[in-house]
Amino acid sequence: MTETSAPLIVVVEDEEHLAQGLLFNLQAEGYRTHHEFDGDSALAYLLNPKEPIAAILLDCMLPGADGFTIVRALRAAELYTPVLMLTARSRPEDILEGIEGGADDYLAKPFDLNILLVRLKSLLRRTSWQNTSSSVAALPAPSDQPTEYSFNHRTIRFDELELVAPNRTTHLTLMEADLLRYLTDREGQIVSRKEILEQVWRVHEDTDTRAVDNFIVRLRRYIEDDPANPQHLLTVRGVGYRFLANP
The missing domain is CATH 1.10.10.10 (Winged helix-like DNA-binding domain superfamily/Winged helix DNA-binding domain)
Structure with a gap:
């Protein structure tokens, strides 16, 4: 996979150390990355991206617009880029608000990096099933489940x-x-x-x-x-x- 064909993952996270760790590990996995620190700039970027976005890692608590506002705005604009929300472990209500807003999956902080990567790859597989021209290699659906x-x-x-x-x-x-x-x-x-x-x-x-x-x-x-x-x-x-x- 060439650099230009690698999926673009947008990370929206205001905690500097966590954001840098995510960016480093995503790049090590072969993804391209884009980082936004606050909700307002993230929303502006996501509503008018300069290139196709494969998936979004979205913190729920951000300066400016929060993650829930962002995911609702994306769905209202009929933008269905997969969203993996990052939530606080002690707040199950965050999980449910994200689900209701249109998030595709969630992960509670603190999380294991390997689990995050597995969840992300699962979302990207869904995208590849929808679009055979996706840069992510298409994988067959599980044989024991109807499509x-x-x-x-x-x-x-x-x-x-x-x-x-x-x-x-x-x-x-x-x-x-x-x-x-x-x-x-x-x-x-x-x-x-x-x-x-x-x-x-x-x-x-x-x-x-x-x-x-x-x-x-x-x-x-x-x-x-x-x-x-x-x-x-x-x-x-x-x-x-x-x-x-x-x-």
């Missing part, structure tokens, strides 16, 4: 991170696609809020489960003919949710 799921004239394309409906195609974040896969794999079964937190989002702390409810509301806008009267993604009062392909 599509169809119901009610809609098709979820898990590898492409898309939900195709008769009148529109909706881009999905990685975590939206992961939750839809988890629910469709368990079609007809009741899935608790706690199970979603722990098995899909890997949040093990005591956390306000209303974040799950807010997320479900957004998914209903994608998959229901009438989101106010859902037929597929049903609430099981006091427990969680159940997905039905054919109500």
